[in-house]
Amino acid sequence: MAVEVLDSDGIRRALTRIAHEIVERNDGVKGLALVGIHTCGVPLARRIAEAIARIEGTEPPVGAIDITLYRDDAGRLGATAHMEPSDIPFDLQERKVVLVDDVLYTGRTIRAALDALIDFGRPAAVQLAVLIDRGHRELPIRADYVGKNVPTSRSQKVRVELGEHGERDAVWIEEAANGTR
Amino acid sequence: MALGNRHLLGLEGVSAEDITVLLDTAESLVEVSRREVKKLPALRGKTVINFFVENSTRTRTSFEIAAKRLSADAISISSSSSSMAKGETFEDTARNLAAMSPDCIVVRHPASGAARFLAGVVDCSIINAGDGSHEHPTQALLDLLTIRQRKKCAWKDLVVTIVGDIVHSRVARSNLFGLRTLGATVRLAGPPTLLPEEFREFGAELYYDIGSAVQDADVIMMLRIQHERMASNYFPTLNEYARYFCLNAEKVARAKPDVIILHPGPINRGIEISSEVADGPYSVIMSQVANGVALRMALLYQLIIPGADGIRGSALVEPAVTAAPGRARIE
Numbered sequence: 001m002a003v004e005v006l007d008s009d010g011i012r013r014a015l016t017r018i019a020h021e022i023v024e025r026n027d028g029v030k031g032l033a034l035v036g037i038h039t040c041g042v043p044l045a046r047r048i049a050e051a052i053a054r055i056e057g058t059e060p061p062v063g064a065i066d067i068t069l070y071r072d073d074a075g076r077l078g079a080t081a082h083m084e085p086s087d088i089p090f091d092l093q094e095r096k097v098v099l100v101d102d103v104l105y106t107g108r109t110i111r112a113a114l115d116a117l118i119d120f121g122r123p124a125a126v127q128l129a130v131l132i133d134r135g136h137r138e139l140p141i142r143a144d145y146v147g148k149n150v151p152t153s154r155s156q157k158v159r160v161e162l163g164e165h166g167e168r169d170a171v172w173i174e175e176a177a178n179g180t181r
Numbered sequence: 182m183a184l185g186n187r188h189l190l191g192l193e194g195v196s197a198e199d200i201t202v203l204l205d206t207a208e209s210l211v212e213v214s215r216r217e218v219k220k221l222p223a224l225r226g227k228t229v230i231n232f233f234v235e236n237s238t239r240t241r242t243s244f245e246i247a248a249k250r251l252s253a254d255a256i257s258i259s260s261s262s263s264s265m266a267k268g269e270t271f272e273d274t275a276r277n278l279a280a281m282s283p284d285c286i287v288v289r290h291p292a293s294g295a296a297r298f299l300a301g302v303v304d305c306s307i308i309n310a311g312d313g314s315h316e317h318p319t320q321a322l323l324d325l326l327t328i329r330q331r332k333k334c335a336w337k338d339l340v341v342t343i344v345g346d347i348v349h350s351r352v353a354r355s356n357l358f359g360l361r362t363l364g365a366t367v368r369l370a371g372p373p374t375l376l377p378e379e380f381r382e383f384g385a386e387l388y389y390d391i392g393s394a395v396q397d398a399d400v401i402m403m404l405r406i407q408h409e410r411m412a413s414n415y416f417p418t419l420n421e422y423a424r425y426f427c428l429n430a431e432k433v434a435r436a437k438p439d440v441i442i443l444h445p446g447p448i449n450r451g452i453e454i455s456s457e458v459a460d461g462p463y464s465v466i467m468s469q470v471a472n473g474v475a476l477r478m479a480l481l482y483q484l485i486i487p488g489a490d491g492i493r494g495s496a497l498v499e500p501a502v503t504a505a506p507g508r509a510r511i512e
């Protein structure tokens with residue numbers, strides 16, 4: 001059984017609000033950059049950057065990182081065929097970077113993303129924006145910007161579908177046999 | 182490991198799906214070489230031994246850099262600096278290395294079949310880095326990666342011409358298997374003494390004239406004339422070979438206008454390829470070398486970390502054994 005927790009309007013409003021919060025917290029776009037975490041974080045980062053451009057008239061640069069080879073559970077999850085190139089097309093030095101991901105769960109992805117990001121340079125500050133915070137953190141990590149808090153049980157699965165991947169924008173909670181997302 | 186040890190002994194019998202996974206993984210790792218910090222933690226705590234019983238600069242350095250960029254502990258040994266110089270057999274040296282619990286041994290050896298032999302003796306992953314005139318799978322994979330980056334059409338629409346000492350070339354053999362599995366047309370060209378008829382059985386077209394072999398080709402792959410593996414005379418003189426088979430600008434002009442030229446190195450300038458062509462605009466030789474590191478990183482990762490949805494172990498564990506043509510002639 002799957003329950004829709006955000007539809008396309010809900011996702012659009014959440015990302016617009018996050019864009020406003022980012023601009024407010026950082027006093028504009030100067031020195032700002034967004035970095036999406038593959039796969040879903042990348043289109044979300046682009047959308048937030050476009051929303052910021054509508055608000056401020058300037059679009060912050062957007063990068064992408066793949067964290068597969070930085071995961072602490074690579075040995076447990078196994079090798080994967082699905083990797084993407086990381087691409088940080090700007091200097092990280094003195095930048096305020098907003099990491100963007102779809103779902104915040106255990107925090108291990110974000111830990112790996114911080115390691116990956118720092119290999120590209122030393123940002124002035126790193127903030128975190130997520131579309132969904134589903135709880136169950138295993139590390140001391142929290143998001144600065146949250147689209148929607150969705151209480152879940154570990155047995156459930158959160159599925160994010162985006163137009164960029166040929167689907168209708170939506171976020172679903174499903175009952176799954178194993179509790180990984 | 183759940184799947185048992187996984188090896189890459191050759192491209193013969195490796196599926197198009199597995200090759201594609203390796204190329205895709207390598208493609209996403211190409212950018213690592215452009216980073217400020219060229220290191221990923223994926224193989225932290227893993228040990229890779231490069232066991233080179235035959236000389237090599239490119240392949241050995243490439244494997245060493247690839248292992249180190251993934252944070253594995255990598256050590257390289259060559260036969261001249263090992264106890265093999267004191268008379269220890271290949272098998273005994275290998276068993277001793279294996280007793281130190283490496284996760285992977287990368288082996289190069291002048292005898293065909295050495296990698297497969299090693300896989301049966303020791304208990305870790307084996308990567309064949311060139312065994313005699315049998316196979317050199319990582320060279321072929323990095324060639325495939327280089328071709329795929331430059332040619333956007335489907336494999337079945339590509340014509341690849343491989344020129345030179347086909348019979349002694351492990352590079353030609355591995356490329357032939359890989360390219361045929363992916364569906365490309367493969368033309369082999371060389372003097373009849375270096376190009377046995379049996380290669381037709383592997384789906385290759387044979388040419389004894391380089392001009393017609395490169396006509397409208399998308400890719401030309403030149404092979405090194407291997408003085409060290411030539412027990413007898415296969416052609417009268419190097420000069421005569423060069424006169425007929427050296428790839429020069431005039432011959433390149435017969436290929437497609439967007440042809441790319443590959444060479445696995447080391448180059449014999451003026452023998453199989455002219456300097457003008459080797460350093461010219463169609464040459465992708467330096468891209469091959471750069472891609473080698475990314476490809477070997479991808480392979481080490483996929484072999485050492487047991488796969489969930491990575492390459493399937495099975496095809497790489499026991500590829501079908503068939504006698505490659507030409508082997509009997511050199512042994």
